[in-house]
Structures are given as C-alpha cells and as structure tokens.
Amino acid sequence: MKSFIEYIVSIFKGLWTLLIGMKVTGKYFFTPWKNVTQQYPENREKLVMFERFRGEVIMLHNENNEHSCNGCGICEINCPNGSIEIISKSILTADGKKKRIIDQHIYHLGMCTFCNLCVKACPSGALAMGQNFEHAVWDRSLLTKVLNQEGSTIAENVKEE
Amino acid sequence: MGFNFYDFTALTHNIHVGLVEGFSPFMATTLEWVIVGTAYLLFVALFGLLLVYAERKVCAAFQQRLGPMRVGYWGLLQTIADFIKLLMKELIMPRKADRFLYNLAPFIVIIASFLAIAVIPFAPGLQSLDFDIGLFYLTSVSSVGVIGILLAGWSSNNKYSLIGAMRSGAQILSYELSVSLSLLTMIIFAGSMQFSTIVEGQRDGWYLFTGHIPSLVAFIVFLIAGTAETNRGPFDLAEAESELTAGFHTEYSGIKFAFFFLAEYINLFIISAVAATVFLGGWMPLHFGHLEAFNHAMDVIPPLVWFFLKVFGVIFIIMWFKWTFPRLRVDQILTLEWKYLLPINLINILLMALIVLTKFHF
Numbered sequence: 001m002k003s004f005i006e007y008i009v010s011i012f013k014g015l016w017t018l019l020i021g022m023k024v025t026g027k028y029f030f031t032p033w034k035n036v037t038q039q040y041p042e043n044r045e046k047l048v049m050f051e052r053f054r055g056e057v058i059m060l061h062n063e064n065n066e067h068s069c070n071g072c073g074i075c076e077i078n079c080p081n082g083s084i085e086i087i088s089k090s091i092l093t094a095d096g097k098k099k100r101i102i103d104q105h106i107y108h109l110g111m112c113t114f115c116n117l118c119v120k121a122c123p124s125g126a127l128a129m130g131q132n133f134e135h136a137v138w139d140r141s142l143l144t145k146v147l148n149q150e151g152s153t154i155a156e157n158v159k160e161e
Numbered sequence: 162m163g164f165n166f167y168d169f170t171a172l173t174h175n176i177h178v179g180l181v182e183g184f185s186p187f188m189a190t191t192l193e194w195v196i197v198g199t200a201y202l203l204f205v206a207l208f209g210l211l212l213v214y215a216e217r218k219v220c221a222a223f224q225q226r227l228g229p230m231r232v233g234y235w236g237l238l239q240t241i242a243d244f245i246k247l248l249m250k251e252l253i254m255p256r257k258a259d260r261f262l263y264n265l266a267p268f269i270v271i272i273a274s275f276l277a278i279a280v281i282p283f284a285p286g287l288q289s290l291d292f293d294i295g296l297f298y299l300t301s302v303s304s305v306g307v308i309g310i311l312l313a314g315w316s317s318n319n320k321y322s323l324i325g326a327m328r329s330g331a332q333i334l335s336y337e338l339s340v341s342l343s344l345l346t347m348i349i350f351a352g353s354m355q356f357s358t359i360v361e362g363q364r365d366g367w368y369l370f371t372g373h374i375p376s377l378v379a380f381i382v383f384l385i386a387g388t389a390e391t392n393r394g395p396f397d398l399a400e401a402e403s404e405l406t407a408g409f410h411t412e413y414s415g416i417k418f419a420f421f422f423l424a425e426y427i428n429l430f431i432i433s434a435v436a437a438t439v440f441l442g443g444w445m446p447l448h449f450g451h452l453e454a455f456n457h458a459m460d461v462i463p464p465l466v467w468f469f470l471k472v473f474g475v476i477f478i479i480m481w482f483k484w485t486f487p488r489l490r491v492d493q494i495l496t497l498e499w500k501y502l503l504p505i506n507l508i509n510i511l512l513m514a515l516i517v518l519t520k521f522h523f
Contacts, residue, residue: 011501018486025223025485037227 049131054114057084057107058130059147066155067148069126071102075118083111084118102148109135110143167463169286197289201278205427210240212426215473216480223484247422250415255318258412262316267413267420269309274427276302281434282356284444284465295356296348296439300341303390303431306424307333310392310399313421314409325408328491329399332389335498336396339386342506343379346513347439350376356438363442366449375513380440382502382509387432388479389494391425395486396494429476437471444468 028034038047049055061067071088089103119127127147137143176196180189214229214237221228229236254260280295282288292298307330314326350372351359362368369376389396400408410421437443444464448456489497515521 011505021485022481025481028225029219029222029481032222035222035225035227037221037225037230039227039230 049133052129053131053133054116054129055133056109056114056130056135057112057118057147058128059105059126059149060128061149061152062155065149065152067126067152068124068155069102069105069122069148070124070154071100071105072123074121074123075127078117078121080115080117081111081113083108083113101154105147107145107147108143109145110140167285169284171286173286201275201289205275205278205423208430209423209426210244212429212476213243213422214240215476216426219477219480220484223481244419247419248416250418252415252417253412255412258318259316262312263412264417266309266313266316267417267424269312270306270424271309271420271427273302273304273306273309274424274431276305277431278427278434280356281431282360282438282443283468284463287465288356291355291357293353293355296344296354296359296435299431299435300337300344303428304333304337306428310409313413317409317412319412321405321407322409322411325399325405325411329392329409331491332392332396332399332494335495336386336389336502339382339498339502339506340390342503342510343383343386344435344439346375346379346506346510347372349510349513349517351439356443359439360443360445363445364448367440367442367445367447369440372513372516375509375516376440378505378509379513380436382506383436383440384475384478384482386498386502387436388482389498391428391432391479393425393429393479394483395488397483398488398491398494429479430472433472433475433479434468436475437468441471441475442467443471 040047059067059069071086073086073088076084076086085104085106085108086102087104087106088100090098090100093099114129116129119129135143177189177193180192183189184192217239218228218236229239232239232242254263277299279290280288280292280299282291290298310329310333311326314322314324314329317323347359347368348354350368351362353359353362359368363371365371369380372379392399398404400410405411410418413421442448444467446456446459446462446464446467448459
C-alpha cells in the first residue's frame with residue numbers, strides 16, 4: 001500500500017517538475033526582447049563589448065601622452081609565445097646619469113593568444129587589454145604594432161627600474 | 162464552380178463531376194489520383210519546410226537566440242536554401258551495405274507518412290479518405306514507418322545505425338500501445354472511429370472539455386506517447402547525437418536523408434493533427450453548448466484556419482517539450498511506458514467507459 005501511494009505521488013511530482021521546467025523555457029520564449037543574440041555587422045555602431053573582453057594588448061597613455069612603461073622587459077619574459085619585444089635606449093638624465101628607457105614596445109598581434117599574462121606581470125600597470133576586436137588587415141606585417149605612441153614619455157611617478 | 166472557404170464539399174464535388182463528364186471513367190479516376198497526389202506532395206513538401214523553419218525559430222526563442230536571420234527576411238528562405246543544398250549532395254553508398262534495403266528504407270518511412278496523412282480531415286470536404294475505421298487505419302499505417310527505420314539501421318552496415326534503429330524499434334513498439342489506448346479512450350467516448358463523425362460530434366464542445374477528466378488524461382498521455390512516436394526529444398535516443406551520431410540515418414546523405422528528415426516533420430504534423438482532431442475538434446470552431454452569439458462569432462473564422470491554428474498549437478507544445486526536457490535513457494523510456502503510461506491508460510479507459518455508461522459528461 002505504501003509503495004502504491006509513493007507511485008501515485010511520484011506521478012504528480014514528476015508532472016509538477018516537468019511543468020517547472022516548461023515554465024523556465026516558456027519565460028524565455030515569451031520574453032523575446034531579452035534575447036542575447038547580437039547581429040554583428042548591423043549593430044556595429046552601438047556594439048559595446050563587456051568589460052573583461054580581451055581584444056588586444058594596449059599601452060595606457062594619459063592626456064599628456066605619457067605612459068608608465070619603464071622598459072623593464074618583464075612582459076617580454078612572461079609572454080609564452082614571444083609576442084612582445086622590448087627595444088630600449090639609453091638617455092642622459094638632467095643630472096648627467098645614464099638611464100635606460102623604452103624605445104619601442106613591439107607587439108605581434110598575429111602571435112598573441114590573449115592570455116593576459118603580460119598585463120598581470122607588468123609591475124607598473126602600463127599594459128591593459130583593449131576592447132577592439134576588428135583586427136582584419138590585408139598584410140600580415142600590419143599586425144606588428146608599436147604600443148608606445150609616437151613622442152610619448154614616461155610618466156613622472158613611475159618607479160625606476 | 163463556386164468556391165466556398167467554409168465548405169469545400171461543393172468544390173471537390175464539382176471537380177469530380179467535371180472530370181467524369183469530360184473524360185472516360187478510367188481517365189477521370191486516374192486524373193483524380195494525380196490531382197490528389199500532387200496536392201498532398203506539394204502540401205507535404207511545403208509544410209515540411211515550414212515546420213523545419215518553425216522548429217529552428219521556436220528552438221532559438223526557447224534558448225534566447227534569434228535563429229536563422231540572414232537568408233531572406235527573418236531567415237524565411239533558409240530552409241529552402243538548405244533543401245536545395247541537400248538536393249545537390251552526393252548520394253553515398255556505404256561499403257558492404259545491403260543495397261536494395263538501403264535504398265528502399267527512406268521510401269518506406271515516407272510512404273507510411275503519406276498513407277497516414279490521407280485520412281486527416283483538413284476542412285469540410287478536404288479529406289481524401291473517410292473510412293469508418295479511420296483512426297484504426299491511421300494507427301496501423303503510421304506504425305509501418307518503424308519497418309523503414311529498422312531496415313535503414315540494419316542495411317547501413319554501421320553499428321551506430323543498428324543501435325539507433327533497435328532503440329527506435331523498442332521505443333515505437335512500446336509507445337504505439339499508449340497512443341492506441343489513449344485514442345481508444347476517445348473512441349469509446351465518440352462512439353466511432355470515423356474522422357468525420359468524430360469531428361461532427363464535437364459541434365457542441367471539444368472532447369477535451371466534454372469528456373473532462375478521462376479526456377484530459379488521455380490528451381496528456383497522447384501528447385507524451387505521440388512525442389515518443391515521432392522520435393523527437395526528449396525521446397530522441399534513437400538519434401542521440403552525443404551517443405550515436407545520427408542514429409539510423411547516419412549513413413544517409415542527400416535526398417535520402419531529406420526523406421527521413423521530411424518524414425520526421427510530417428509525423429510531427431500527423432500526431433498534432435490527430436491530437437487536434439480527436440481532442441480539440443479538428444476543423445470545428447470553438448463552440449460552447451448554448452452560447453449562440455459566441456458560437457456564431459466563432460463560425461466566422463474558416464474551418465481551415467481553425468484546423469491549422471489547433472495543429473500549430475499542439476506542434477508548439479511538442480516543440481516546447483523537445484527544447485525543455487533532457488533526453489531519457491533507454492531503461493527510463495521503457496519504465497515510463499510500461500510502469501506509468503500503460504496502467505494509467507488502462508484505468509483511464511475503465512473510467513471513460515463508466516462515464517459513458519452513466520452519461521456523466523457534458
């Protein structure tokens with residue numbers, strides 16, 4: 001008798017759980033304005049990528065065209081597939097000392113796997129992940145980029161190497 | 162030749178008379194066959210394409226996607242493009258396959274669907290066969306399809322096909338029982354197996370309402386068993402992609418694959434049409450016993466529109482099942498049928514018989 005009651009209960013319980021599942025998908029069906037599909041080329045103008053999206057490695061510059069890269073090369077060491085090359089140069093500071101600073105921070109986008117290790121490793125927070133993802137070019141050489149902008153200098157408050 | 166959108170009897174009768182007057186009896190009959198056959202072929206092809214499109218759109222909406230959007234306005238031409246692609250595909254013959262059975266199997270499946278569709282009443286006068294054993298005929302020919310599935314699996318010389326076909330066979334043979342028993346419940350209530358009588362009997366209210374509890378139970382059982390009958394999810398273990406690639410039609414390509422694909426959707430239509438006819442009144446508009454004004458207002462909508470509204474309603478529910486529930490295991494499928502649906506069905510038939518005897522219905 002007890003098992004018979006359990007049998008009857010299991011029928012209704014089963015039906016009830018099925019209805020709960022149908023309620024969930026039904027809610028999705030009847031709220032089509034919540035669809036997640038992005039129709040890419042059409043919505044290109046107003047498409048906003050999410051915050052943690054990794055499009056490319058960029059070097060942050062402030063409004064005075066200053067970056068915080070001191071050319072230490074830690075990102076180059078940390079890059080697992082050699083996408084980063086640091087070319088440094090020596091300059092004479094005002095007090096007559098020799099100082100090594102960044103000349104060109106070369107970034108090979110074509111080799112990058114967007115693993116984020118360079119950004120994590122950078123001690124001065126000079127690198128970041130950009131949101132741009134439209135990287136298609138006609139020539140492979142265009143994928144090699146110089147991250148520090150033309151004529152940029154190192155910011156005052158960045159600690160020395 | 163008057164064209165009446167509410168009753169096609171005059172139209173079909175006029176065509177018949179015109180043919181008999183214009184041609185010899187033999188030619189007239191042949192021409193009628195050709196006309197009816199072409200009509201069904203066109204309907205099946207177009208409706209199959211429409212159903213594939215609807216399935217993709219409905220599935221997308223259930224998963225918060227948009228579905229096909231690129232080919233044509235809102236992707237309307239997508240299935241036509243797919244179909245053209247399928248027609249141009251190479252027909253591959255697996256090595257050591259049983260050539261004759263391999264080629265025969267898709268035709269058996271699709272012929273079973275065509276045989277079943279013949280008895281479905283679309284509107285008054287739009288039904289090519291009105292047997293007095295209509296429902297019995299329908300259940301028997303729709304189970305012929307399983308032979309095609311078994312042959313396809315066996316002749317492909319592929320273990321996945323064979324396992325898929327065997328699963329499909331076990332499943333369809335079991336659930337055939339539930340479909341027939343739930344239909345039997347309604348036959349007891351309607352007192353007839355003839356489709357026209359069943360539809361006519363629902364003039365004052367659909368059987369789903371007038372038969373109250375047993376009808377409702379039979380309807381739910383029919384929906385579950387019908388979904389299993391068409392090999393659709395959550396009962397799609399015959400073609401479980403993650404286990405058996407595509408099941409019995411793994412080795413088929415091109416137009417032969419399209420036949421299986423089309424047959425699956427036509428079976429979906431047949432199951433929905435039977436559910437709509439037996440439980441929801443077929444082409445009969447929504448009537449409530451004595452509300453004359455309401456009944457007249459409902460009569461304005463043509464029967465053909467009513468029929469397709471109901472069919473699409475049932476199809477939507479079955480699609481809702483497919484895109485909500487996870488797939489059942491083989492043992493779970495058989496448990497559901499033999500331990501749950503069958504006893505419920507048997508008790509339900511007794512209940513229905515009691516209700517008919519005591520006239521405890523509306």
